[in-house]
Amino acid sequence: MNIVVCVKYVPDATAERQFESDHTVDRVGVDGLLSELDEYAVEQALQLREKRDGEEIEITALCVGPEQATDAIRKALQMGVDKGVHVVDDAIAGSDSLATSLVLAKAVEKIGDVDLVMCGMASTDASMSVVPAMLAERLGLPQVTFASAVESQGEVFRVRRDGDTATEIVEGRLPMVLSVTDQTGEARYPSFKGIMAAKKKPLESWSLSDLGVDAEKVGLSAAWSAVEDTEARPPRSQGEIVTDEDGSGAKALVDFLASKKFI
Amino acid sequence: MTEILVLVDHVDGAVRKPTLELLTIARRLGEPSAVFIGADASQAIESLKKYGAEKVYVVDDADMATYLVAPKAEALQQLVEKTSPGAVLISSNAEGKEIAARLAVKLDSGIITDAVDVQSDGGTPVTTQSVFAGNFTVTAKVTQGTPIITVKPNAATPEAVDGAATEEKVEVSVSDGAKTAKIIKSEPRKASGRPELTEAAIVVSGGRGTGGNFEPVEQFADSLGAAVGASRAAVDSGWMPHAFQVGQTGKTVSPQLYVAAGISGAIQHRAGMQTSKTIIAVNKDEEAPLFELVDFGVVGDLHAVLPAATEGVTERKG
Numbered sequence: 201m202n203i204v205v206c207v208k209y210v211p212d213a214t215a216e217r218q219f220e221s222d223h224t225v226d227r228v229g230v231d232g233l234l235s236e237l238d239e240y241a242v243e244q245a246l247q248l249r250e251k252r253d254g255e256e257i258e259i260t261a262l263c264v265g266p267e268q269a270t271d272a273i274r275k276a277l278q279m280g281v282d283k284g285v286h287v288v289d290d291a292i293a294g295s296d297s298l299a300t301s302l303v304l305a306k307a308v309e310k311i312g313d314v315d316l317v318m319c320g321m322a323s324t325d326a327s328m329s330v331v332p333a334m335l336a337e338r339l340g341l342p343q344v345t346f347a348s349a350v351e352s353q354g355e356v357f358r359v360r361r362d363g364d365t366a367t368e369i370v371e372g373r374l375p376m377v378l379s380v381t382d383q384t385g386e387a388r389y390p391s392f393k394g395i396m397a398a399k400k401k402p403l404e405s406w407s408l409s410d411l412g413v414d415a416e417k418v419g420l421s422a423a424w425s426a427v428e429d430t431e432a433r434p435p436r437s438q439g440e441i442v443t444d445e446d447g448s449g450a451k452a453l454v455d456f457l458a459s460k461k462f463i
Numbered sequence: 464m465t466e467i468l469v470l471v472d473h474v475d476g477a478v479r480k481p482t483l484e485l486l487t488i489a490r491r492l493g494e495p496s497a498v499f500i501g502a503d504a505s506q507a508i509e510s511l512k513k514y515g516a517e518k519v520y521v522v523d524d525a526d527m528a529t530y531l532v533a534p535k536a537e538a539l540q541q542l543v544e545k546t547s548p549g550a551v552l553i554s555s556n557a558e559g560k561e562i563a564a565r566l567a568v569k570l571d572s573g574i575i576t577d578a579v580d581v582q583s584d585g586g587t588p589v590t591t592q593s594v595f596a597g598n599f600t601v602t603a604k605v606t607q608g609t610p611i612i613t614v615k616p617n618a619a620t621p622e623a624v625d626g627a628a629t630e631e632k633v634e635v636s637v638s639d640g641a642k643t644a645k646i647i648k649s650e651p652r653k654a655s656g657r658p659e660l661t662e663a664a665i666v667v668s669g670g671r672g673t674g675g676n677f678e679p680v681e682q683f684a685d686s687l688g689a690a691v692g693a694s695r696a697a698v699d700s701g702w703m704p705h706a707f708q709v710g711q712t713g714k715t716v717s718p719q720l721y722v723a724a725g726i727s728g729a730i731q732h733r734a735g736m737q738t739s740k741t742i743i744a745v746n747k748d749e750e751a752p753l754f755e756l757v758d759f760g761v762v763g764d765l766h767a768v769l770p771a772a773t774e775g776v777t778e779r780k781g
Contacts, residue, residue, distance in 0.1 A: 424573030
């Protein structure tokens with residue numbers, strides 16, 4: 201079985217995330233890393249292989265992003281993925297989700313004979329959660345998304361999807377696109393052995409022309425939505441903090457609620 | 464006047480509140496036309512009429528609900544091609560965003576998700592989004608095709624206004640390819656009797672500090688008529704179901720009042736509640752990072768503070 205896990209290189213959420221003057225996300229000036237939510241997809245791919253002892257399964261980490269994005273692929277390789285594919289091209293900078301999904305779809309086609317495309321539930325930067333559905337649409341594959349638990353037998357996958365109003369069990373058959381949530385279980389840390397082994401694993405770098413994607417179709421100028429303005433939210437100023445002593449905290453809390461007309 | 468399509472989010476025909484908010488937003492942009500997909504639209508049409516829907520396109524197809532996302536995107540595509548609307552508005556939940564995603568690819572149209580406000584610039588929707596854990600506000604427009612916009616709950620106050628709600632039955636064709644992810648079982652969430660987390664005006668959340676006892680949190684929530692939420696730590700510990708999780712991988716809430724009890728306030732949690740109008744924290748640890756952004760904080764044990772406050776609130780409400 202051929203599995204491709206899509207991984208995104210994102211600015212560290214604990215750092216000071218910024219926008220560039222053209223309103224695109226600053227992906228160079230801020231420390232980046234493999235999006236935490238994609239680690240769950242890597243983990244589920246690795247677990248699938250472990251469960252299917254004897255079945256030949258190759259796992260590829262696919263990333264579209266700037267030069268530094270190899271860090272995200274390397275992390276996936278260290279966790280246990282077999283090889284990496286990095287689509288890197290200056291023309292890609294500023295791409296919207298539609299262009300990104302186009303590049304990913306073309307890369308999946310070029311990798312070839314892919315049975316399972318896996319994604320995280322969202323990126324931790326734009327957090328749109330739309331790329332897995334767009335990939336399914338572009339590749340003409342079943343979409344089994346937001347899985348919080350995954351079971352499979354042969355080509356049939358059954359997942360639990362916790363919706364707003366109901367919990368659903370969704371079934372699909374390979375080949376398909378599968379996205380998983382953080383509920384699927386903690387992702388492993390790379391072992392020392394994994395870190396050493398990753399250095400020897402193949403990591404290919406592809407440009408847009410390798411994929412046959414017209415550079416005019418991607419990037420900021422081809423984006424179908426335009427940001428007009430980005431504005432830092434004024435920091436919240438700390439209000440009154442009281443220390444509870446023999447019930448004084450509760451009283452002060454109720455007084456505050458009353459003063460704000462919540463009661 | 465340009466039609467604005469609003470996809471109706473409903474549970475067995477009962478329209479959910481965010482859809483009524485979408486109708487109000489649609490009226491800023493043009494003439495709201497609701498799109499109902501499912502069996503028996505009569506109850507929905509009644510509600511949609513009261514909130515200004517001029518038309519209700521009904522795709523009467525119970526079968527569609529047994530497949531994930533793709534058939535609804537196909538139905539909407541056919542409706543957009545038929546009506547050439549000024550925009551398509553969809554609720555920003557998991558399913559809504561995925562329907563929007565597929566629709567955008569099908570129509571070669573731009574997409575904006577998670578809008579917290581939508582205003583009209585001469586009929587063109589201008590959206591506001593809250594990004595990077597609520598630290599930035601972004602305004603944007605779709606520049607290609609039919610703007611496809613998903614809108615978060617509480618982006619507008621639903622305005623009651625009579626619409627014609629003229630019913631128009633629509634036949635759509637759904638491809639076999641769209642029926643490849645089958646919903647084989649659906650278990651509706653049990654009603655808690657409390658407001659829906661993402662729609663509530665007041666949310667009271669508990670975290671690690673509850674030690675697994677959510678009773679003080681729930682009782683305080685009930686005294687205020689609030690929804691109950693939980694931090695990821697509380698969910699991971701198995702104390703509360705995931706549906707109650709507030710934060711990056713749970714629900715984003717933006718209520719009038721957010722009370723965090725026993726929650727330290729990691730960035731992932733703040734991402735889900737930072738845009739709340741008023742924030743209160745109760746925590747034993749005076750160093751808890753959440754205290755940095757509160758309007759009011761109590762350093763103290765939630766197991767003592769919340770029950771006493773519950774009593775105080777109940778007394779005042781008399």
